[in-house]
Amino acid sequence: MSKIFVEYAIKSEFRASFLIYMQGLLQREGRLELLEGTDQEGLYVEIWQDVTYEDYLKMKQERLSEGAANMGGDWDQWIKGGIQKLHMWHFSAVDFS
Numbered sequence: 051m052s053k054i055f056v057e058y059a060i061k062s063e064f065r066a067s068f069l070i071y072m073q074g075l076l077q078r079e080g081r082l083e084l085l086e087g088t089d090q091e092g093l094y095v096e097i098w099q100d101v102t103y104e105d106y107l108k109m110k111q112e113r114l115s116e117g118a119a120n121m122g123g124d125w126d127q128w129i130k131g132g133i134q135k136l137h138m139w140h141f142s143a144v145d146f147s
Contacts, residue, residue, distance in 0.1 A: 056096040071123040106140040
């Protein structure tokens with residue numbers, strides 16, 4: 051089992067556009083969960099289930115490159131501080147053996 055966490059802060063003036071985009075993505079991706087910070091307005095975390103490390107590397111490269119525009123939406127404009135403020139991590143279950 052593995053998970054990807056994607057964290058970023060969305061500018062308040064782009065919240066509605068962002069949420070419309072994410073609603074469509076959630077409908078297409080059954081392995082995605084979107085959470086919003088309760089004590090930090092505009093802070094979001096995506097949690098992706100069962101993503102291989104190889105797929106994570108591909109996803110990370112796409113998200114952090116100019117190719118992010120191909121995903122739809124204007125991530126560089128939406129994110130406070132631009133696309134370089136989008137953070138991604140891949141986690142795997144701990145093997146206790």
